[in-house]
Amino acid sequence: MFRSCLRIPAAASRTLASTSATLTKSALVTPRTNLLSSVIRSNGSSVNWCAFYTTNNSPTLDKSVVLTRVSNIITNFNSQLKDKTVTNETQFAKDLSLDSLDTVELLVAIEEEFDIEIPDNVADDLKSVGQTVDYIISNPEAH
Amino acid sequence: MRGSIQGFSTIYSIGNDVVKLPRISKLLAQYPLDQKNGKLENQITFQRIASKFMHPIEYSNIDKHQNNLVTYIGGIWATKEAIFKALSGFVPKKDLPPAQTIYTGLFYKINSIENGAPFVIFDDTFKSKYPQFQLFYNTYIQDTNLKALLSIAHDGDYLFANSMLVKDKKKI
Numbered sequence: 001m002f003r004s005c006l007r008i009p010a011a012a013s014r015t016l017a018s019t020s021a022t023l024t025k026s027a028l029v030t031p032r033t034n035l036l037s038s039v040i041r042s043n044g045s046s047v048n049w050c051a052f053y054t055t056n057n058s059p060t061l062d063k064s065v066v067l068t069r070v071s072n073i074i075t076n077f078n079s080q081l082k083d084k085t086v087t088n089e090t091q092f093a094k095d096l097s098l099d100s101l102d103t104v105e106l107l108v109a110i111e112e113e114f115d116i117e118i119p120d121n122v123a124d125d126l127k128s129v130g131q132t133v134d135y136i137i138s139n140p141e142a143h
Numbered sequence: 144m145r146g147s148i149q150g151f152s153t154i155y156s157i158g159n160d161v162v163k164l165p166r167i168s169k170l171l172a173q174y175p176l177d178q179k180n181g182k183l184e185n186q187i188t189f190q191r192i193a194s195k196f197m198h199p200i201e202y203s204n205i206d207k208h209q210n211n212l213v214t215y216i217g218g219i220w221a222t223k224e225a226i227f228k229a230l231s232g233f234v235p236k237k238d239l240p241p242a243q244t245i246y247t248g249l250f251y252k253i254n255s256i257e258n259g260a261p262f263v264i265f266d267d268t269f270k271s272k273y274p275q276f277q278l279f280y281n282t283y284i285q286d287t288n289l290k291a292l293l294s295i296a297h298d299g300d301y302l303f304a305n306s307m308l309v310k311d312k313k314k315i
Contacts, residue, residue: 100224100242101220104192105192107195108191108192108195111191112191120243120244120247121244123242123243124242124243
């Protein structure tokens with residue numbers, strides 16, 4: 001559902017209309033604000049812009065894509081993990097032999113990849129790839 | 144002199160840790176500190192790593208350890224792990240704050256001005272910064288008059304930290 005629709009000032013509208021460029025329907029979604037702006041009509045004499053804010057905070061991340069991205073981080077983490085098969089069930093300590101320092105470094109790499117901050121109490125509970133993927137998907141800031 | 148030396152009346156727990164210093168070197172290579180105008184300047188990514196285990200006071204002392212940065216950071220990591228292990232043997236799991244909260248907020252390691260020996264101070268602002276853990280602090284740090292004894296040794300690539308949680312000698 002859309003919360004607001006904004007119309008650009010008339011002067012700007014005339015400026016856009018004066019160009020000979022053909023305006024086509026386009027959408028721009030910015031990760032942070034989820035501003036979806038779309039040129040919805042162009043008839044050569046006026047252009048109406050509408051800006052829509054989605055009520056969801058972020059585009060939904062696909063779970064399999066997140067798993068792939070997390071797996072890439074893990075397999076690139078060190079040479080011993082290069083050929084590891086990583087699934088949702090893979091556990092950091094038990095299956096990947098990561099100690100606490102490794103886990104801190106891995107979670108920082110994941111924070112950087114998805115541009116999120118993992119709170120202290122959550123970090124303590126992330127023992128497996130699946131738990132990490134689930135957290136990333138649940139985090140509205142992740143992208 | 145006789146009778147003036149007193150030991151600690153209660154030992155609550157012990158903990159230790161060993162860290163391979165090349166791992167810290169690798170971490171610093173990946174998340175480096177820039178040196179500008181003779182002073183260490185921090186890149187955002189090192190701050191991110193440091194924010195997971197360094198107390199702000201330890202972080203602010205980085206500049207003083209330019210010549211032994213790897214040992215300094217390795218010593219902090221090992222100290223945090225050693226004391227966390229000791230706390231885990233003394234505090235029920237349900238009462239223990241998250242590890243990173245303990246590492247970055249509960250205590251910090253500094254060095255004696257007299258002889259350079261490392262020692263640990265519990266941060267009494269922990270309660271106000273983390274009011275949700277006030278009960279933990281009151282019960283296990285304050286009311287027990289807790290002191291963390293620390294000893295660090297390093298030889299080549301390895302650094303060891305040993306800690307003992309005891310009841311401090313002087314009353315609050």
